[in-house]
Structure formats: C-alpha cells, structure tokens
Amino acid sequence: MRWQEIALRLTLIVGLSITIGYNVNLWIAAPLGLMAIAATAELAIRPYAASGADKLLLSCGAVATILILVGLGLNLTPWGLTQKTWTITWTILSIGVLAWRRKLRTRIGWPLSRVGLISLWVFLASLIFVAAGMLAVAGVRHSNRQPTLAFSIVSRSADSVVVEIDAISIVDRYRIVATSSIAGARKYISPPLIVGSAGEGNRIFRRVPVNIAGVWVIRLESADNGSVLRWLKVDLH
Amino acid sequence: MTEPIYSLDGSIPGHGKRRVTGTQLEPAVAQLIDLSERQSQHRRKASNAETLELPPANELPRTIGSTKVAPQPRPRTAWIGAVLLLTALGVLAQAWVGYQGRITGSFSSSLWYLSLCLIYVPSATLIMSRRLTEQARIWLTLYMSLALLASELVLYPTQFTYHDELINYRVLLSIESSGHLFTPNSLLPAASDYPGGEIATSAIHQLTGLSLHSAGIVMLVAVRIVMTLALIRIIQRIAKSATVGCLAALIYATNPQYVFFNSQFAYQSFALPLCFFCIYIFTLHRSPRRLVAVAPSAMVVVAVAATHHLTSLALVVVLSIWYLFTRITGRPVAQLLPLAILSMMIVAARAWLARSAIGPYIAEIAHNVIRNIVDLANGEANHRFFTDHAGDRTPAWQAALAVASVIIIISTLLPAVWLAIIKHRLLNAAALVLLTIAAIYPMIPAGHFTNVTGEVSDRAAGFVFVGIGYLVATWWFRDVPFHRHARTGRFTVARNTWLLILGLTVCFVGGTVSGSGPDWLHGPGGYLVSADNRSVDQLALQAAYWEGWNLPANSRVYTDRINSLLATDYGNQHALTSIGDGINTQSLSTLLLSPPSPSDVSFACQANVEYLIADKRLSSSLPHVSVYIESGEYPPGVRTSPPAVSALTKFDEIGGAQRIFDNGALRIYDLRGLPCAGRK
Numbered sequence: 042m043r044w045q046e047i048a049l050r051l052t053l054i055v056g057l058s059i060t061i062g063y064n065v066n067l068w069i070a071a072p073l074g075l076m077a078i079a080a081t082a083e084l085a086i087r088p089y090a091a092s093g094a095d096k097l098l099l100s101c102g103a104v105a106t107i108l109i110l111v112g113l114g115l116n117l118t119p120w121g122l123t124q125k126t127w128t129i130t131w132t133i134l135s136i137g138v139l140a141w142r143r144k145l146r147t148r149i150g151w152p153l154s155r156v157g158l159i160s161l162w163v164f165l166a167s168l169i170f171v172a173a174g175m176l177a178v179a180g181v182r183h184s185n186r187q188p189t190l191a192f193s194i195v196s197r198s199a200d201s202v203v204v205e206i207d208a209i210s211i212v213d214r215y216r217i218v219a220t221s222s223i224a225g226a227r228k229y230i231s232p233p234l235i236v237g238s239a240g241e242g243n244r245i246f247r248r249v250p251v252n253i254a255g256v257w258v259i260r261l262e263s264a265d266n267g268s269v270l271r272w273l274k275v276d277l278h
Numbered sequence: 279m280t281e282p283i284y285s286l287d288g289s290i291p292g293h294g295k296r297r298v299t300g301t302q303l304e305p306a307v308a309q310l311i312d313l314s315e316r317q318s319q320h321r322r323k324a325s326n327a328e329t330l331e332l333p334p335a336n337e338l339p340r341t342i343g344s345t346k347v348a349p350q351p352r353p354r355t356a357w358i359g360a361v362l363l364l365t366a367l368g369v370l371a372q373a374w375v376g377y378q379g380r381i382t383g384s385f386s387s388s389l390w391y392l393s394l395c396l397i398y399v400p401s402a403t404l405i406m407s408r409r410l411t412e413q414a415r416i417w418l419t420l421y422m423s424l425a426l427l428a429s430e431l432v433l434y435p436t437q438f439t440y441h442d443e444l445i446n447y448r449v450l451l452s453i454e455s456s457g458h459l460f461t462p463n464s465l466l467p468a469a470s471d472y473p474g475g476e477i478a479t480s481a482i483h484q485l486t487g488l489s490l491h492s493a494g495i496v497m498l499v500a501v502r503i504v505m506t507l508a509l510i511r512i513i514q515r516i517a518k519s520a521t522v523g524c525l526a527a528l529i530y531a532t533n534p535q536y537v538f539f540n541s542q543f544a545y546q547s548f549a550l551p552l553c554f555f556c557i558y559i560f561t562l563h564r565s566p567r568r569l570v571a572v573a574p575s576a577m578v579v580v581a582v583a584a585t586h587h588l589t590s591l592a593l594v595v596v597l598s599i600w601y602l603f604t605r606i607t608g609r610p611v612a613q614l615l616p617l618a619i620l621s622m623m624i625v626a627a628r629a630w631l632a633r634s635a636i637g638p639y640i641a642e643i644a645h646n647v648i649r650n651i652v653d654l655a656n657g658e659a660n661h662r663f664f665t666d667h668a669g670d671r672t673p674a675w676q677a678a679l680a681v682a683s684v685i686i687i688i689s690t691l692l693p694a695v696w697l698a699i700i701k702h703r704l705l706n707a708a709a710l711v712l713l714t715i716a717a718i719y720p721m722i723p724a725g726h727f728t729n730v731t732g733e734v735s736d737r738a739a740g741f742v743f744v745g746i747g748y749l750v751a752t753w754w755f756r757d758v759p760f761h762r763h764a765r766t767g768r769f770t771v772a773r774n775t776w777l778l779i780l781g782l783t784v785c786f787v788g789g790t791v792s793g794s795g796p797d798w799l800h801g802p803g804g805y806l807v808s809a810d811n812r813s814v815d816q817l818a819l820q821a822a823y824w825e826g827w828n829l830p831a832n833s834r835v836y837t838d839r840i841n842s843l844l845a846t847d848y849g850n851q852h853a854l855t856s857i858g859d860g861i862n863t864q865s866l867s868t869l870l871l872s873p874p875s876p877s878d879v880s881f882a883c884q885a886n887v888e889y890l891i892a893d894k895r896l897s898s899s900l901p902h903v904s905v906y907i908e909s910g911e912y913p914p915g916v917r918t919s920p921p922a923v924s925a926l927t928k929f930d931e932i933g934g935a936q937r938i939f940d941n942g943a944l945r946i947y948d949l950r951g952l953p954c955a956g957r958k
Contacts, residue, residue, distance in 0.1 A: 055484065067487050074486030075496070089562055094416050097509035101500040101579070102555040104631050105548070109581040112459070112477030121457030122477070127484040162359030169366035170428065173373035177432040180377035180802070187816045191941035195828055208821065208943075274930065274937040276951055 046147055047139070050084070053077040054135040061128050078104060081135040084142045107134070186210045190236075192261040192271035195246060202275055204259060206245045212237045214264035217247055223255040233264040254278055287618035306850040309770040316836070330596030357409050361400045361418065365425045368396030373432040376801050383804035387673070387797035392819020394537065397425045398786050402528050403779050412520035415512055419524045423506040423531065427498060430541035433801040437491055439811040441903075442544035445469050450490055451847060454483075465846055468639040471632035474585025475501075475548030494543045505540075507553035508558040509744065515561055515689065516708050517752050525754065526747030532785035533743035534736050538800070549797065550740045552578055553593045554956055560617060572617045579621045583628040587636050590625045596711060597621050603707035614652055638857060643734065646909065650728035663726070667795045668807065668900040676791045683788025684723045686781050691719055691746060694753035709748070716745030726792065729904060736793050754778065763800030798902065807920070808901030813840040821891065821944040825849030829889060836869060836882075838906050841944070845891060854885060856908060861885050867911035870896070873919045874928040883954030890935075892926040892948040 057077040060070040078101060086099035111130055115122045182242055191207040204217060217231040229249055236243055256278050261271040333631050371393030379385035393746035401422035405415050438447045445466045452461040453476055463470035475497065483493035510523035540547050554580035583590040589708065597618040601655055604611050622943040629636060664680070672680075698705060705713065719742050725735025754773065794800060798812050806812040822844035825835070835842075835851045842853035856863045865881050870892055882890070895910065896906055897920050905911055906921070929935040939946035 047939075048826055057916040061485065062488065065345065065487075070487035071330045071492075074482075074488075078482075078485065090411065094413070094420070094507055095511070097420075097503055098511065098558070102508070102552070102559070104505045105497070105500055105504065105552060106555070106578050107583040108478040108481040109474045109584055110577060112473075112481060113580075117843075118943070120454055120481055122459070122484075123457050124484045125479055131481075135409055159358060162362045162522050165359075166362040168365040169370050173366075173432050174435060176370070176373040176377050177435040180373075180380040181436045183377075184380045184802070185779055186814065187942055189820050189823065191820050193828065193939040193946075194936075207824070209816070209820075219618065271940040271942065272937070273940060274935075276934070276936050 043146065047143075050080060050135075050139055053080055054132055054139070056130050057135075058132050060145045077135070078131075081131075081138050084145065084147075085138045087142065087145055108251055124258060136201060139231065179188070190261075190270065192273060194259075194273055194275055197275060197277060199254065199277065201251060202245055202249045202259065202277070204245070204255070204273070205234060207242060209242045209243075211243075215270070216262050216264045217250045218258060218262055219251060219257055219259045221251070221253065221254055221255055221257045225253055226255065226257070227252045251277060297366070314923045315544040319483045319508050343837050357404055357407075358414065360420065361404045362857075363423060364399050364400040368393045368398075369425050369432060371396060372429040376433040379433075379802040383799065385801045385803035387676070387800060387863055390800050391676075391790070394426070394790065395783060395787065397422060397429060398531065398829040399426075399779065399783050401784050403775075404787075405524050405528060406775050406778055415524045416507070417521055419510060419527045420503065420506050422481065423502055423527070424499065425542050426531065426537055427502045430537065431495060431498075434811065438494070439814045440542050440544075441541050441810045441839075442539075443831065444847050445542050445682055446476060447490070447494075448843075449473050450479055450494070450847050453477065453480045454490065463846075464852055464855050465843060467635035467858055468587065468632065469545065471635045472545050472549075472584060474552075474581055475545050477584070478548070479543075486612060498541065498543060498547060501548050502541075504555050507550065508554035509747070511558055512554065512561070512744075513748050513751065516706070516748065517710070517755075522748075522751045522755055525751035526744075529747040529750055529785070530743045530780055530912060531739040532687075532782060532789040533746075534789045535739045536743075536793070537790045538794030539736070540740065545586040546589060546737065546740065548617060549582050549589035552582045553589050554744075556582060556593060557596075560614075569613065572613045572620065575617050576620050576624070578623050579617075582947065583697065587629060587632070587640075588737070589740075590621075590628065594618070594621045594625050596715075596741075600711045603710040607705075607707050607710070609707060634648070639687055642857060642909075643730070646730040647728075647734060650730045654728050656911060666798075666902050667904040668809075668902045670796055670798065670902065672791065672796055676787075676797075679784060679788040680791040681788070683792070686752075686785055686788075687719065687746065690750050690753070690781070691716060694749045697753065698749060710956065712745040714745070715742055716749045718742055719746055723792075728865070737791065784936040792856065796902070806902050807899040808839055808894055808903050808905060808906050810840065812902070814844065817943040818844055818893070819848065819942055820940060821946065822848035824939055825851055825889075825891075825946070833888045834886055835889040835891055836866060836885070836887045838870065838893055839901075839903070839908060841891050841893055842907075851889070852874065856910065863908055863910040864912055864914065867907045869929075871906060871912045871925055873922060873925050874931070878928065878933075879952050879954070882949050882952055887949050890929060890949055892929070892945050893943060894923055894926050894945070895943050897921055897923045897926055 054071070054077060057074050059065070060073055062153065064070075079138055082094060082100040082104045084098065086103050090099050091098040103118045111127075111134070112122055112146065113250040115126050115130065118126065120126045188209055188210040189208070192203075193205050193207070194202055195205045196203045202219070213236055215236060217229070217234070220226070229251070230246060231249070234245060234247070236245060256274065256276045259273045259275065260269050262269050334377065371389065371934060375386055375389045375393060378389075401418055404410065404423075405418050410418065438444055445463070446469055448463055448465060449470050449866070452463065452470065452471065453459060460470055460476070461471050479493045480495045482488060482496050483490050486493065486496075488496065506527055510520065510527050512523075513518045513526040517526075518811075538826050540550065556575050556626065559578060560572070560575040564572075579590070582593055600611070601614050601618045604614060631773070636684060664677040695713065695717055698709075702710070702713075718738070722735045722739055722742060726732040756773075791883035792809060798806055798809055799925065801811075803812055805815045805817075818841060821841070825845055826849045829835075829849065829851060831850045832852045834854055835849075836854045842855065844853040848851045854861050854866070862885075865877075866885050866887075868875065869878060869882055869890060900917065900920055929949070932952070934952040936947070936948040937945055938948045
C-alpha cells in the first residue's frame with residue numbers, strides 16, 4: 042500500500058473519531074462516518090469479492106454482522122455501548138484492517154473521471170429521489186401543523202397548581218378558571234391569555250393559586266364566549 | 279463485462295482452487311473448459327468430499343452454446359436510463375400519495391398500487407429482456423428493490439409508526455439510554471432479547487451522528503442490499519445463471535411480506551437478509567478442508583441468533599435439511615455438518631438464555647393458532663376474507679388480484695415441482711432444499727382462513743419464496759436441472775417475456791394485497807381507531823411527548839394498543855401488557871372498555887396502575903386491528919359495537935382519580951390517589 046493511501050485511510054479513520062468527539066455538523070459528520078465505515082469494510086472484504094456487486098454485498102453484510110458482534114461484546118464491558126466505546130472500538134478495528142490488508146493497493150481517483158452517459162441518468166434519477174424526499178417531509182410538516190390544544194397540570198403544591206397550555210396552529214383568547222366545591226374555596230379567574238401559534242407549537246405555563254386543600258377543577262375557557270374547552274381535576278392534600 | 283462463472287462449490291475463477299483463466303481466454307473457450315472440468319469433477323465426486331454435487335455429464339446444459347456462451351449484449355443506455363427515471367418517478371408518485379394522504383386525510387390505494395407498479399414493471403421488463411448484460415441485470419434488480427424500499431420510507435420519512443417498528447424502536451431507545459442490551463421491554467419482552475438490528479442501528483447512530491431514525495434507514499438499506507444480492511448470488515450458484523438469479527429475485531419481490539413488512543424497522547427485516555448472507559458466505563470459503571473455513575458463517579449465525587428467534591431457527595432447519603439431502607444424494611458438502619451443528623448450538627444457547635421471554639411469546643402464538651383452527655373447525659371463526667375488523671372491505675379488484683396471484687403461483691409451481699420430482703436425480707442437495715421449501719407454499723394462502731394463522735403463514739413467505747423463486751425461475755428458463763426440456767412440453771409453457779411480466783405483475787400486486795393488509799395500513803391519512811400507523815396522529819403524539827416531559831419515568835400506565843406504544847417510546851413509560859407484566863387483560867381492560875362498575879378501583883389497584891390514558895376516539899368505531907388493547911380484552915366473545923364514551927371517561931367521576939391532561943381526544947388520569955386497600 043502506498044503511503045498516500047495509508048495517509049488517506051488514516052485521515053478517514055481519525056476524521057471519524059474527531060467529528061464524533063467534537064460534535065461536528067451532521068452534514069459533515071454523517072457522510073464522513075459512512076465513508077470511513079465503507080472504506081474499512083471494502084478493504085477488509087476485497088480479496089473475496091470478484092465484482093462490484095459482490096463488494097457491495099460483502100461490505101454491507103460484513104458491516105452489519107461485525108457491528109452486531111462488537112455490540113454484543115461491548116455489552117459485556119462495564120462501559121457498554123456508548124459513543125466513546127463505539128468510536129474507540131471502530132478505530133481499533135479500522136486500523137487493524139489497515140494493517141491486515143497493507144499489501145493491497147487501491148487506485149484512488151475522482152469519481153467524475155469515469156462519468157458516462159449512464160451517470161447522467163443516475164444523476165437525474167437521484168434528483169427525483171431528492172424531490173420525493175422533500176415532498177414527503179413537506180407532508181409531515183403539514184401534519185405537524187394540525188391544530189391541537191392541550192391543557193395539563195405540570196406541578197402542584199399546597200397553595201398553587203402550575204398548568205400548561207400547549208397549542209399548535211391556534212390563535213385565540215382564553216382564561217383559566219379554578220373552582221372547588223369545598224367550603225371556603227375561593228374561585229380563581231385568570232386574566233385573558235392570548236395564545237398565538239401559527240404553525241409552531243406554543244407552550245404557556247401559568248400558576249393557578251388555590252387557597253384550600255381538596256379537589257379542584259381547573260377549566261380552560263374561551264375568553265370570548267365562556268365555553269369550556271378543556272378541564273382538569275386535581276386533588277391537593 | 280463477463281460475469282464470473284460460479285461453480286456449485288462456490289469457487290470462482292481466480293478465487294477458488296480451479297483457477298480457470300476465463301478472463302484471459304475467449305469466453306466461449308473458457309466456458310467449455312469449465313464445462314469439461316465440471317464433467318471430470320463429477321466423475322471424481324464420490325471420492326472428493328470438497329465439492330458440492332454437480333449434474334451428471336450427460337445432463338449438463340445442451341443449450342450452452344446459445345444461452346451461456348453467447349456474447350454478452352452491450353447495455354442499451356437509453357433503455358436503462360428510461361427505467362431508472364421511471365422507477366424514480368414511481369418513488370416520487372409514492373411520496374405524492376403520502377403527501378395527499380396527509381393533506382386530504384384519505385389515502386389513495388389505487389395510486390399507491392399504480393406507483394408500485396411503476397417501480398416494479400419497467401424494471402422487471404428490462405431485467406428479463408435481452409438488452410442487458412448479466413452485471414447490468416444484477417444492478418438493476420438491486421436498484422428496483424431499493425426503490426421499493428424507498429417507496430415505503432417516503433410515506434413516513436421522519437419517524438417509525440408501525441406497531442412492530444415502535445416495539446423495536448423502544449429496544450433501540452433502551453440501548454441508547456442505558457448503554458446496555460436486554461433491558462426489559464413490556465410491549466414484547468422477546469424483542470429486547472434479540473437486539474441485533476438495534477445494535478447495528480445504534481452503532482451507525484453513534485459513529486455518524488445521524489438520528490436514530492436515519493440510522494435505522496441506513497441499516498434497512500444495507501440489509502436490503504444484502505438480501506437482494508445474496509439471493510441472486512445463491513440462486514446463481516445453484517442454477518449457474520445470473521439471469522435465473524435475477525428472475526428469482528423478481529419472483530421473491532412478489533412475496534406478501536416484501537413490500538410492506540420487510541421494509542419496516544423490525545427484527546425480521548434484519549434477520550432474514552443476514553440468514554441469506556450466512557448461506558452466501560458459506561459458499562465463498564476458499565479452503566474448505568479446514569474447519570476454520572466455517573468461522574465467517576458461524577459469525578453470521580451468531581448475528582442472526584442475536585437478531586430474531588424464528589429466523590435463526592429457520593436457518594438451523596435449512597442447514598440441517600441441506601445436510602440431510604447431501605446424505606441422501608451421496609454428494610457431501612465440505613464443512614456443512616460442522617456449520618449445521620455449530621448453528622444449532624448457537625441458536626439453542628441464545629434461545630435458552632432468552633427462554634423466559636420467548637417461551638411465553640411462542641406459547642401465546644401457538645395457543646392463538648390452535649384456538650383459531652379449532653374455531654374454524656367448529657364453524658365459529660369470525661374471520662372474513664378481505665375485510666378488516668371494523669368492517670372495511672378491500673376493493674374487489676384488489677381481492678381479485680390477490681386470488682389471481684395465488685392461482686398463478688400454484689399453476690406455475692405445480693408443473694415445476696412435478697418436473698423437479700420426476701427429475702430429482704438431477705437436483706443437487708441445495709436445489710432439493712429449495713424444492714422442499716417451495717412445496718410448502720400452499721400453507722401461505724391456506725393460512726388466511728383465520729387471522730392468526732394468516733399472520734404466521736405470511737411470515738413464512740420470506741423463506742418459502744426463495745424456493746419458489748429458484749424453482750419457477752429455473753423452470754421458466756429450462757435451466758439446470760430442467761435444461762433437457764428446452765422445448766415446450768407437458769411441464770413447460772412457451773417462453774414469452776410479456777407473459778412472464780404480466781404474471782409477475784399480477785403476483786406482485788396480488789402478493790402485496792394479501793400481505794400488506796387493508797388499504798388504510800399502507801400510508802398516512804385521517805385518524806382511525808386502533809389502526810396502527812393511522813392511529814399515530816398529532817393528538818396521540820402530543821400526549822406521549824407530554825408524558826415524557828411531565829410523568830416520572832417508567833410509571834405504570836395502562837392504555838390502548840397504540841397509546842401503549844407511544845407512551846413507551848416517546849413518553850418513557852412502562853405500559854402494562856399481559857405478556858410483559860402478567861396482568862389479567864380481561865379484567866383490566868374494563869378500566870377503558872366497560873361501563874362504570876364498582877370493580878374499577880379494585881382492578882386498578884390490583885394491577886397497581888399509576889396512570890390511565892383514555893382516548894375518547896375509541897368510542898367512534900370498532901378497532902381496525904381486531905383489538906382496542908390486546909387479545910383477551912373485555913368483553914369476551916365477539917364485539918359488535920364500540921365502547922361508550924362514558925366507559926372511557928368514567929374516571930372523571932371516581933374519587934381519588936385526578937385528570938391531569940386533556941387535549942380534547944386523550945385524557946390522562948393520575949390513579950395514584952385511588953383508595954386502594956393497603957395503599958397510604
């Protein structure tokens with residue numbers, strides 16, 4: 042193996058460790074990580090593969106198998122399967138493969154040097170796949186903007202309850218009303234709350250004061266017409 | 279480019295002991311040398327334990343001059359380009375169908391099937407035409423299978439939503455949070471004992487920084503590559519033709535599990551390809567005399583055994599039957615027995631370690647299967663063909679295609695099996711294994727007479743269609759061992775490519791209809807009651823995320839089937855199930871499904887339920903997947919109407935229960951204050 046190739050492969054291996062260790066941007070870390078894994082796998086299986094399809098098959102199968110076996114092994118260690126243990130193990134494994142296959146040589150060249158007519162079709166098909174992915178994600182974003190209004194109790198103490206309003210794609214005015222049938226209980230009515238979330242979620246927390254222990258009903262009402270939209274029941278000891 | 283010529287013992291020119299310099303000679307000459315070597319090798323077979331069996335010399339292909347040695351055609355780039363684009367457009371159409379499902383709330387199944395055909399049919403047509411080299415055929419088959427996978431991924435591109443996916447996602451989340459394997463999983467305890475797929479996904483996530491979902495997709499793509507190419511190569515080695523391998527892969531894609539179930543992030547999706555991979559690399563070994571040659575295969579067996587129980591068991595069965603057939607045929611395969619024994623030991627050891635989880639799981643399946651069969655025998659089965667439990671019917675055209683696919687498969691399988699039986703002396707042990715596997719096909723459609731057996735038999739399709747793929751493909755091409763039937767006769771039909779494509783298309787659509795369930799299961803749309811993916815909507819997710827933020831981790835929650843999954847995955851809660859916690863489903867399900875009763879509090883106390891999640895929408899229809907919660911739920915017998923709203927909201931009126939979350943559809947009750955005897 043030429044020193045240039047060794048240097049390039051070592052750069053990939055070390056690069057993978059660095060990108061993980063320093064939380065490098067996903068758009069750099071993910072391709073680099075996948076490339077490093079693929080390069081190690083391809084080098085390991087190369088003598089057994091007679092064609093490109095065999096290389097792909099053996100690489101994918103070997104990676105899946107080795108990752109499972111390494112994971113089973115890491116589970117036996119006190120540290121388990123963490124980012125550090127995976128990185129260290131994979132780095133050792135990659136360097137081991139590099140040493141094992143040191144006699145193999147690779148012709149390294151830019152993929153563009155082998156561009157043919159078929160590449161154009163592949164490129165066009167890839168564009169369509171990207172468009173399909175973008176369309177699919179756009180659909181999910183639309184779903185995520187469906188109007189929802191949740192009212193919930195987040196915490197409670199002897200003299201107050203913290204409630205949360207979680208609204209998506211809702212713009213309205215509300216008020217919080219807390220009542221109890223216990224003698225001496227003082228009704229609480231909050232000032233109007235304006236909830237405005239055009240698309241993204243809007244979470245509002247409010248402290249509802251209560252003056253007596255017992256069962257309280259806390260309602261979320263429309264500030265405009267007083268209709269009860271959501272209600273909760275809490276028992277304060 | 280000339281495809282390497284594989285022999286049955288797995289050696290290839292330049293890699294095995296027979297270093298035929300095929301690349302240095304004219305292909306025809308190299309082929310003839312190879313042919314003569316095979317003949318001489320066959321004569322030596324009795325004394326040579328290293329080789330797999332070969333057909334007798336007089337049975338070797340007579341058509342070798344026309345089909346094997348013919349110069350490879352130059353690939354027609356325009357045709358390939360057109361098919362690449364059409365296939366990609368099929369995926370785009372799938373994304374459009376999913377997008378429309380989310381916007382309008384109704385999922386167009388007709389368009390879904392049409393776009394699947396746009397992926398499958400042009401590729402199949404070109405693969406089976408004479409316009410491609412064998413290499414191009416293999417790559418195009420792989421491209422088609424990946425496009426079919428992509429067609430499912432674009433429907434739910436950002437999260438896992440199906441039942442099995444959410445169960446396996448829980449296992450993945452447990453690995454991430456604890457750093458260790460085998461943490462308890464109440465949804466399906468067996469899943470956490472077989473975490474192979476999740477280990478690999480977790481590794482990709484950790485090594486690349488991809489999200490868990492994206493890492494899962496990377497692994498699904500990797501194993502789809504393994505499955506497709508390993509299948510082609512295995513069949514190619516047995517049939518000695520990559521074209522037969524590609525047709526077998528096309529036939530395999532018609533299996534009911536292929537499009538839908540095998541594209542999910544579930545343990546069988548990982549185990550099945552690894553199973554094929556194990557067989558593939560077993561045939562790769564270069565020094566079969568040495569026992570160490572089985573080491574790579576044994577490593578894959580360990581991976582399979584750590585991934586899925588039934589698949590690993592099936593692998594052991596296949597290896598054992600293969601060995602048995604080598605004994606019967608008197609043609610030994612080197613190191614097959616050690617591998618079979620080693621596999622048996624590995625799988626048995628894994629099953630023993632996981633016995634507490636898989637024992638009840640398998641027992642429950644067996645119990646349900648027997649109960650369904652008994653009900654069927656007694657005429658008490660409530661199963662209706664092509665109708666889900668809420669009464670939604672599969673369109674007639676889909677039902678017709680499903681039936682047609684079964685008829686086509688049986689009508690091609692019958693002459694192929696019959697011919698293989700007649701010519702069984704020509705079959706090697708590996709081919710006999712595939713023949714045996716193919717012959718159990720009728721079990722798959724027959725299984726659909728009841729719900730549970732249908733599910734079980736469909737799972738077997740992943741194996742059975744390997745046999746069908748091989749047998750039908752060799753029968754179609756009159757390849758080894760049917761090469762003496764080159765002319766159309768009693769057992770063969772005219773080889774018309776369009777007839778083949780038509781049959782494949784019908785089987786592909788029909789198989790998908792019967793294996794991927796009712797229309798609503800295929801993709802996004804409006805909310806449906808107890809309908810897996812269609813019940814995972816914004817409201818259910820909002821509640822689940824809220825649980826994760828506000829409830830103590832691993833609190834004991836009780837809820838319906840879908841909200842159990844979401845509470846466990848996104849809410850980090852412990853959902854109570856009969857299989858995971860041994861609860862009495864019939865009594866506990868009354869908390870959600872029966873009208874208010876004095877026993878409600880005692881049932882909740884007995885099971886120590888801390889939180890109850892009630893989805894009011896359950897009262898709007900019967901469940902689409904047979905149960906609201908799980909098998910054995912209230913009421914016993916056949917449910918004819920949904921529960922009343924008052925059943926789902928009765929804890930509003932029960933003292934000690936607090937209503938702590940309300941989003942209009944879902945309510946979460948804190949039951950820790952119930953007046954339970956012995957509770958402070």
